[in-house]
Amino acid sequence: MKLSIHSLPFFLTSLLFFGLSCFVFFKGRRSAVNRSFFILGLSITIWQFSYFIVYNLKDTSLHLSLFRIAYSGLIFIAPAIYHFVAVFLNLRNKKIVYFFYLLSLFGVFSVFRGNYIVAGVQLFTWGAILDPGSFYSLFLAVWSLPLTSSIYLLYRAYHRSESPYNKKRIKYVLGSLSIASLALVDVFPILGFRIYPFGFIFLIISGFSTAYAIVRYRLLNIEIVVKKASLLALGFASSISIIYLNAFYLQPYFYIVGGNNWIIFPIVVSLFTGIGLFRFINFVRTIEEDELSKKFSYRPILKREAQRVARARNLNELIVYTLRDLSSWMRLSYVGIFIKDVSANEFSLAKEVHRAGDHKNHKPDLTLDENNPLVIKLRSDKKPLICSEIEYYLKNTKMYSREQEFLVSLIKEMKTLGAEVSIPSFCEEDLLGIINLGNKINVHEIITAQDLDILVSLANNIGRALQGFMLKKEKIRLIVASQRAIISAIEAKDFSTHGHTERVAGYASLIGEKMKENLLAIPHGLSALNWSAQLHDVGKIAIADEVLFKPSALNEDEWAQIREHPFNGIRIVSSVREWLGEDVCSGILEHHENYDGSGYPFGKKGEAIHIFARIIRTADAFDVMTTTRPYRPALTKAEAMEELRKYKGVYFDPLVVEVVEDLYKKGEV
Structure with missing residues (x-):
């Protein structure tokens, strides 16, 4: 048999659809969508391959039988399309699908049992086509019924859907189906128009795009x-x-x-x-x-920012960069970042940003423990999770009840967190962060796979940076712990100063709680204040014991040594200064500045003195006054408060004194 060049398009189309249908089927045999596409692909394969054989046969006696086989495949295409759309849209009433398949079986019976649809064969220069029977027009009308119903269902679902992701998915399938409908040009030769049937072009384009959409929607x-x-x-x-x-x-x-x-x-x-x-x-x-x-003009920017994030100097800078880049450049309605707390073995909400939608702010202390379904799924899959895809998978895939319950809880958790997409941030095998993203502000846009590739790269860089910060934090914790141990050892030499640092830190934290609004501009304000108070006297490590614990008055040289201890403190913490931040260091350096400018080491005045230093100055003085010293007995708290009021605006910040007075009246100090 000599191969006709006119038959090649039909052979290639049949081969393509057979391969595509098998690929989609074996990619997800449990999915009803995949199974329905498999039926559709096989129907098109039978139709096109039969035409390929017809165009290469010289024996015209076999043409009629092959055309009957070809039309058996063609007849099942329309109900297979409706079947695909029905499961794609998750329609509850599946009876009409069976009705269309039964109607198709009747059509196949009509094709083989008489000349109602296929009556004979017409020969043309490129090959042969069938001679339509007396009921061919009726056949076309009935055959187009499932096709037009499918288009209507997709159109209706598109306008009813509220999810941007679902709208895009429906629009995509509707477009592919519309392209496939153009393959009806192949009936023109049957109706008397002598043109080569080139509908295979539209079938190939539609088949590729639809199969691709089924396997990877994004x-x-x-x-x-x-x-x-x-x-x-x-x-x-x-x-x-x-x-x-x-x-x-x-x-x-x-x-x-x-x-x-x-x-x-x-x-x-x-x-x-x-x-x-x-x-x-x-x-x-x-x-x-x-x-x-x-x-997608934001993509090159995000790629550059992924590298920049890896160079962030501290955790706060890392979070600020990430939130700004994602919410602004990608125009997302919501971004939330969870960071692993190694000590508590859970993930804490670091920060979140709302730009649109009805998202409500979560509690600042929101945490996800190790048994949270989102944490479990991200850790096991090691890839982004898309809420809409999980919902679709849940609706259209048969699974065990335990898996179903888990996915229901996962979807509920993602919706509670406002996450359409959740991206894990790994360093090697350790899940260190979770980035939750809402939909794009423009409802006609979705987060695509190309976006996800960039976001995964960004998340990986964040994971490496987090690992570095955690190691650095542990190192700093050990350094600071050793410095505090030395301070405690020094204080232990003199009963009057024993526990001074801890008490000052406690008073400072109480004052900071009442002044939270004044600390909003400072990253991790309360925590940073506590660090500053804990380390405010670390510089005394460098002062000789005979000067530090001298029971009599100090001479000028000895006072010079005492006044040097803020600078000593900064030198001692220099190895961890970048992590502590300039606010903590300012509290250490300026905690002996007076409000009227008479203090040391710089003689700063008023609000030029850092807020941490003003709080520590007051807390430090209150503790010194209320504890016994070698040179004087302890004052009562009432007497100490009187001293604070007396020197309000001189040594102490008036606002801080008012806060301490309020705490005193409530019995909190």
Whole structure:
């Protein structure tokens, strides 16, 4: 059997759909969507492969039987499309699917038992086509019923859906189905139009895009793909039509114009058609690149920021960079970041940003423990989770009840957290952070797979940075603990100063709680204040014991040593200064400054003195006054309060004194 060149498109189409249907089926055999696409793919395979055999057979006696087989496949395409749409949209009433399949079985029976649909064979230069029977028009009308119903259901679901993700998915399938409908041009030869059946072009484009959507819904930008597919289909169809007309219908006109040299005209026309098609493809590619560059202009920025995040100097800077980049550049309605607390073995909400939608602020102390379904799933899958995809998988896949219960709890947790997408932040095998993202502010846009690739890269950089911060934090904890141990050892030498640092830190924390609004601009304000108070006297480590514990008055040189201890403190914590931050260091350095400018080491005045230093100055003085010293007995708390009021605005910040007075009246100090 000599292979006809006209049969090749049918062979390639049948091969493609057989491969696609098998690929989709084995990619998810438990999914009803995948199974319905498998039936659709096999139906198209039977139809196209039968045409391939017909176009290569010289024995016309077999043509009629093969056309009956081809139409058996064609008949099942429409109900298979409806079946696919029904499970795709999760329609509850599946009875109509069975009805359409039964109707198709009746159609197959009619094809083989009489000449109602397939009556005979017509021969053309490219091959053979069937001669339609008396009920062929009725067959087309009935056959188109599931097809038009499918388009209507998709259109209705698109307008009813509130999820941007679902809208995009429906729009995508609707576009693919519309492209596939253009394959009906193949009935033109049957109705008397003598053109080569080129519907395979639309089938190939539709099949590829639909299969791709089933396997990985977020791999393509739907609008651009559908637009590109439509333009390419138009371009190829136009080119094939021109070449076909040129080869089979315009020869007499070429001969009249060119005589014996008529062959030059079809060659030139074909050449220019090929050049035009090539230019058209480049034009479509340019349109695609232009639309992508406009729509996803934030991607290069996020790639650069992923590298910048890895160079963040501290945890707060890391979180600020991440929140700003994601919420602003990607225009997301919500971004929340959870960081692992190693000591508590849970994930704490570090910060969140709302830009749109009805998201409510979560409690600042919100945590996710190790048994949280989101933590379990992210740790096991090690990839981003998409709430809409999990919902769709849950609705359309058969599974054990335990797995179903887990997915229900996972979806509930993600919705509670406002997360359409959750991205894990790993360092090697250790889950260190979770980034929760809402939908894009523009409801017509979704987070695509290309976005996810960049976000995963960003999350990995964050994971490495978090690991560095955690190691650094542990190192700092050990350093600070050793310094505090030395301070405690020094204080233990003199009963009057024993526990001074802890008491000052306690008073400072109480004052800070009441002044939280004044600390809002400072990262981790209360925690930083506590660090500053704990380390405010660390510089005394460098002062000789005979000076530090001298029972009599100090001389000028000895006072100079005492006044040097704020600078000593900064030098001692220099190895961890970057982690502690400048606010903590300012509290250490300025805690002996007086409100009127008479203090040391700089003689700063009023609000030029750091808020931490003003709080520690007051807390320090209150503790010194209320504890016994070698040179004087302890004052009562009432007497100490009187001293604070007396020197309010001189040594002490009036606002801080008022807060201490309020705490005193409530019995909290």
